[in-house]
Amino acid sequence: AQVDQSVFEELIRERLPELAEQVPDLSTLSSVSLSWFLTLFLSVLPFHSAVCVVDCFFFQGIKAIFKLGLAVLEANAAQLSACTDDGQALMILTSFLDRVGSEETPGAALCPPAEENSGSDADIPAVGHINITVLINESLEKFRDLTVRQIERLRCLHRIQVLQAHEDTIKENALRLVTPDVSISPENMSDIYDLFKTEHFISLYWGDSSSAAAAEAAAWQYSDSGRSFVERQYRLDRPQFKSLYGLLAPWPAVSNQHTDTLANRTFTLLDQDHDNLVTFKEFSSWLDTLYCEELNEKIRLLYRLHIPPALTEHEEDSSLRSTLLSTNRPLYLNKEPSVPAGAEEAVKDYQEQLKQMLQDLTKEKKKDVDQPLPLMNQ
Template identity: 45%
Template sequence: KGENVCSLIIPLREVTIVEKADSSSVLPSPLSISTRNRMTFLFANLKDRDFLVQRISDFLQQTTSKIYSDKEFAGSYNSSDDEVCSRPSSLVSSSPQRSTSSDADGERQFNLNGNSVPTATQTLMTMYRRRSPEEFNPKLAKEFLKEQAWKIHFAEYGQGICMYRTEKTRELVLKGIPESMRGELWLLLSGAINEKATKATHPGYYEDLVEKSMGKYNLATEEIERDLHRSLPEHPAFQNEMGIAALRRVLTAYAFRNPNIGYCQAMNIVTSVLLLYAKEEEAFWLLVALCERMLPDYYNTRVVGALVDQGVFEELARDYVPQLYDCMQDLGVISTISLSWFLTLFLSVMPFESAVVVVDCFFYEGIKVIFQLALAVLDANVDKLLSCKDDGEAMTVLGRYLDSVTNKDSTLPPIPHLHSLLSDDVEPYPEVDIFRLIRTSYEKFGTIRADLIEQMRFKQRLKVIQTLEDTTKRNVVRTIVTETSFTIDELEELYALFKAEHLTSCYWGGSSNALDRHDPSLPYLEQYRIDFEQ
C-alpha cells in the first residue's frame, strides 16, 4: 500500500505463464504471472494490460528454457514437484551447504570436467570449519534463531530471485546473515545470481575460463602469484594448497574474462573471503558483480573508482562531520582511508568475523553502507582525531578503533587480525560491537541515498579524470624538458596537440579528415556520435 515499501523482481527465465485474469472490484484488470516453482503473482490497476501481456509473451518465446535450472539456482529446492505442491515448507527447509551434502553424501570436493580442470564444489568454510570447543553454547543457539528467522521470512515473502525485499529483510541483514546461508544470500542480494544465469554465458563457462587460463603467463598472473599467500593468511583455509589453488583459479579466470581490469591488489583479499562462503564458481560470479557493477572502476591500474569515491567521501564528510572536515583535510587522512577501507570493504582493517557483517550489508545495499560506516567511525573518534598532530597519529587512532570492533555473535573462534598482532599497544582499546556500530551508522547517516551518491560520483569523476590527465601531462613534460630546447609551456601545448591528433586518428583513422566526416545539419547528438568501429 505504500510506495517503495518493497520491490519484486521476476526474471523472464523463471516465468512459465502470463495471462489476463478475471476482473473484480478488488482486483480491476488483473494480470497473472506464474513461475517455475508454482508461485502465482497477481498485478492489478495496470495501464495497457493487453500490450503488456503481448510484450511479455513475445519475450518468453525468445527466452531459451535451458538458461536456468532450479537445481542450480538455490540448492534448496530439493523436493519433487509433488512435494513442493503438497509441502510448501520444503521451499525453505535447508541452507545451500546442508542441501548439497544431503543430496549427495559421496560428492567429491572437486569437480573434474572433460578436460580434467579441477574446481572446488564446496565452500572453503565447509571444509575448514572451526567451531568453538563447546558442542552447544549461547552463540550457536542465537545462530540457530537467525536461521529460523530467515526461514520464516522465506515462507512469508518467497525465496530466491522472486523474494520480496522489505524492511524486515533489511532488519535480518543488519543482524548478520547466518554462516550457513551467507553464500546463498550473498549471491542473491548482490544480483550475482543474474550474472551467473545470463544468456551470454553457457554451461561450463567458468570451467572453460579456468582451462584456457591454466599455464598461461602474463603480468596479471605474475601479480596474482605474488599476492596469493598474502590473502587472509591467518585463516586455515589459505594455509594449504587447496585454498590457494581455488583462489588462483578464480583470480586468473577473471583476469582472462576481463583483461581491461586483469588483476589489482585488494582483489585477492575480497576473493578469499568470497571463497570461504560461496562455492568456487559462485565466488567467481560474485567477483564479477563486485568489479563490474557494484564497485565500478575500483580495480584497475589507476583505481579511478576508488579515487572518485574518495572525492564523494570528502563531500559527505564536509556535510555530515563538519567539525572534523578541516582537520582531516589538513592531515590528509581521507585519501588513505578511501584506499585502505573501501577497496577491501573493511576486510583488511577489521577483525574477520566483524568485517563479514559489513560485507553482508554491502551486498544488500551497496556502497552507501561503506560510506555510512566510514562516517560513523570518524564520528566516534572526533575528539581524538581533533587532537592529532599528524596523519600517522590519526591513522593509529582509527586503526586501534577498528581493531577493537568485535562480533560477539560469531560461532567461529576469533581469527587473529594481522594488524592487531603487529600492534604494540599496552592498554587494550574498549570493545566496539559491530552490530551497534552498523545501527549507529544507519541512525546518523542513513539519509544518504544511492541516487545522490551517483550524482556526486558523476561530478567527482570529471575532476579525477582531469587530475589524472594533468598528472600524466606533467610527467611527460618533466621527462623530456631537459632533452629539448622547448619551454615547459610550449611542450604542454605540443602534448595537447599530439593528444588531440591521436584521439582523432583513433576515432576516424588517419586517412580521412575529421572535418570531412562532420555534418552540421545533423542534430547535435548525432554530429558527435561514435560508431562501433570507432
C-alpha cells in the first residue's frame, strides 16, 4: 500500500498537473488515498457503490483503482486547491465519496443545500448525488492510456525507495535507543549498525542459516514479549557474533590464539536471556566497554569472562581452562604475542590492578548483604 501511495503521488503530478501546482505537498492526498488501495474503496463508499468498484477491479485489475482515484481528485480539484490544511482536504473527499451512489442505492436524492448543513461543514460545498457508474466510465475514458505495465514499472521504481525509507527509519530508531547509553560517537555507531546488519544478512543468505533461523524463530515466538520491534529487528547468533568479534576486538584475531575462546565466552556473557541471540544494544554495550570505558571497567569485563556464567561447566572440565588463559599474563593490545621489553613490570602492574578490582568487588558484595538486626536484651 505504501508503494501504491508513492505511485499514486507520481500519477497526480503526471495526470493532474494543475492540481499538483496548487498543492505542492502531495503527501496529504496520497495519505488520504491509503484506505482506497487497502480496501478497494470499500471503507469509504456506500456498499452498493463499492460493489461496483470491486467488480471493476476484478475485471480490469489495479489500474481501475488508480483511474478511479484520479477521477475523484479531478472532480474535487477546485476545492482541494483552496484547502489550507490536511483536515479540510480529508473532509472534502469524505463528503464527496459519501454522496456517490448507484441506481440500486435507496434514497439517492440530492444532498441538502449548503445553508442547511451544520456549521462545521459550512466551508465545504455541497455535492449532489453522483452515480458510481458514471464516475467509473469517466475515469476509464479520461485515463484510458494508463496501463498495468506503466503501473508495474512505477511500482518497481518506488518499491526500492519505500524499503530504503523503512530501513532508514528503523536505523534511526535503533541508534536513538542505543546512543544515550554509550560513549561511541554517532558516526561510529552508524557504521557499527551497518556492519551489524550486513553480518546478519550475509549469514542468513550466504552462510549456514539453519541454526540462525531456528534461533530467530524461537526467540520471536517465545522469549521476546518484553522487547520492542527495534530491538528484535537484527540479532546475531554465536557464529555471526564470532565473525564480528574477530573484526572489532582490539587484539589481532590472527595472532591471538584465545580469540575463539574469548568470543564464545563474551557471547555467553551478553546473552542474558539465553535465547542464543545478541541484540544490537547488547553488542554496542560490549564495544563501548572495550573502547571507551575506564581501564578498571575493561579489566572487570575480562575478569567476568573467567567466571560463570561466561565460564561454563563444560569449559571448567575441559582443556580450555589452561594456564594460557591465566589472568597473571598481561593482555597486549594491538601487538604481536612476542614478549616486549619490561614484560615483568607489566605483569606486576596488571596483577596489582586485578587485586584492586577484586577488592572492589568484595566491598560491593559486602554492601549488598543485609546486616542482621541486633539481638534484643530480654
